[in-house]
Amino acid sequence: MIDKRVKTVEDAVAGVRDGATVLVAGFGIVGVADHLLEALHDQGAKELTIVANNSGNGDYGLARLINSGRVRKVICSYPRSGDYSAFLNAYKAKSLELELVPQGTISERMRCAAAGLGGFFSPVSAHTKLADGKETREIDGRLHVFEKPLRGDVALLKANKADRWGNLTYLKSARNFNPVMAMAAELSIVEVDEIVELGSLDPEAVATPGVFVDRVVAVGANA
Amino acid sequence: MIDKRVKTVEDAVAGVRDGATVLVAGFGIVGVADHLLEALHDQGAKELTIVANNSGNGDYGLARLINSGRVRKVICSYPRSGDYSAFLNAYKAKSLELELVPQGTISERMRCAAAGLGGFFSPVSAHTKLADGKETREIDGRLHVFEKPLRGDVALLKANKADRWGNLTYLKSARNFNPVMAMAAELSIVEVDEIVELGSLDPEAVATPGVFVDRVVAVGANA
């Protein structure tokens, strides 16, 4: 029987190794797996590379991991969102490396990895500093930049509902990076508001098929 | 007001030009816009390049276009499906060119065009005849083939429901190539079973957002 449900957030993040690349879903504070990020803090993994759109807020979740010195590098499009003091302090102290990637290129590089492709040419960032050192090619009269797949060892995801197969639905714009990160990680871990019976999700409206998901833990009021 | 509804299939296919590249959705006989294909036959466009998974059935729809000599070239993965005598006769008579492309490469090349990318490296077809003449590159120890975006002038699509913005839902595996072809064509035309009120489709379950769709025509029992 396929059963991806785990009982606790501790079980959910078990086995994440030092040095792992962790895909952290969310846009601002929406659709972020804060419970899993807290659990990862308690689990103790360090030297992490974080892939996220932003760089954490306040002193919880991703920001807390940064404040505790667990993060070696952040790959993101926009670190300056909300109270990003944790990131800013580490950035100024040069204890953390920043790889700045355009938002669409981050999501496309993860999809590229998920899709088993070796890279793609994108017009985004051509003729800019963010293309420095990257291969370029003129295609149909337009300069393109070669972008490589971006894969995670782990993805920490937030969804609304899951069933025991790991099929997921989201709420509104909390969907954001979650589906593409679910596809792009070796180990995809999801915190959900609610776990429902297999068969109760509409087969036409499953946003992430369970085949991309490894562990599901309920953290909502219905958990 | 945004209103993509047109009254007749004739209106729906108006303006398709000779020499156009037409994306024809469907897998076997499922999810195929047969009414639009018939209307395109009556409309008279010729010298068409068809992109489809298969090559038409019997003497209706795509097969009828082929039998009437309107098709110059077929880009597909598997022409031998169902009663493909129309294709076979034209193929043997050398009146029609075949470009055989692996099924996943066809869909990915269309998505690549839809996503504004310049091409991608895929491991599929490396070391095979289907990669003859294509650029290759070794990436992470594995040979990859460079694949170019595949764009349509027109897409002929089949959906279940649409609203006046062109938001679409599909039924079961009739979804198949429809969403990716909707994104990859300059002019996306859809026949649907039913046109519904704006707001009646679940925003979490719209499979093709209306921004990819240009014309919608109802052909079902509820039309």
Added chain:
Amino acid sequence: MTSPAYTRLSRDQMAWRAAQDLPDGCFVNLGIGIPTLAASYVPGDREVIFHSENGVIGLGPKPKPGEEDPNITDAGKNLSTLITGGCYVHHADAFLMIRGRHLDVSLLGAFEVSETGDLANWTTEDPAFPPGVGGAMDLAVGAREIRVLMAHTHKSGSPRILKRCSLPLTAPGVVKRIYTDLAVIDVTPKGLVVLEMIPGMTLELLQTMTEPKLHLADSWQALAPPQAKAA
């Protein structure tokens, strides 16, 4: 020193002006800042679909008090709503729409614009702050038409419309129209063409606040948005 014989447009007035150029049925992304304000000023007889990079297709106005939903925000992370007919997509699809020329218009803020339409809007290279690019580069190369909304000059009075941008580029040669607090200017193959100026402004005076040469359109008009905020 006498006060100038003109009154610069407010941010809302600039946004109002840009909104008037959004045709019925168009699909538009609004950048953070002044562009976001434009949503309120689309003429009521037009249906415009606003795209938000976080996967909201059909972004609506701010929620009414008591109807806030933490699961829906705009690109600036402010609480927002979905309009009737809107839907949600994931990030890769949201940026497929951007990069793949599915957006009709992108209204962006900018630090600088060059006379050939180069756009600089992602970094001021302030060493005290980490850079952030967000979706700026995706929008700049992806939307069918890029229009910029920005103050005509820096607070110091020095021009932001330059022969060449001094800041790192977001993308070269992409800006087609510039809405400032003084004028509406098109970037054309023949150079910068002033379409509209605020009352009291002259081409000579505007030129002193603009580095590259300005050409006045024969059919130029007064730029006079209403004072009041949209209802």
Added chain:
Amino acid sequence: MTSPAYTRLSRDQMAWRAAQDLPDGCFVNLGIGIPTLAASYVPGDREVIFHSENGVIGLGPKPKPGEEDPNITDAGKNLSTLITGGCYVHHADAFLMIRGRHLDVSLLGAFEVSETGDLANWTTEDPAFPPGVGGAMDLAVGAREIRVLMAHTHKSGSPRILKRCSLPLTAPGVVKRIYTDLAVIDVTPKGLVVLEMIPGMTLELLQTMTEPKLHLADSWQALAPPQAKAA
């Protein structure tokens, strides 16, 4: 000429044997032909999710009479069903799953397999017919494990397991296991290892029907599927 002292497996028996190697919880694509039959023989205590290239995730058995729905077929275009927990995706996502190593196993038919696991299953180069590749090349390079189901020899008796494939390749070096109507053979770095043979078969006899050298596993077993079809 005496009749052989053994009975070749039926197609259903071959499919039965392959199905026994599908572990609980695995995600599997079944190629057209004999592989499709394997779905019926998965042991009842295992949950296996079958992937169909046309976007059916959780393909079920044939519909019961009266419950046919023309909108759901398998890869061979036969009417099918969705199992509880299944869902639908579009073609680009269905092939993202294939190419991106999300499938645990792909069971494929083949014309020929080489001793290094080269697979030839997409064209016989028959000039009377147009070639068709379908999803064969995607599956061959994308699934985590490729296993082949095919008759051990051509009808003429000539081998289909060869030192080098004579037909155009689908992909080189991908096949890990071969289920035939005579044996189960693993493709290993040391060559072809026979794991199971049908009753009455000997390594010597099997070798006469196989071009590359065969090695018999120390722990080899009898290959004796049940005769009857699955319930």
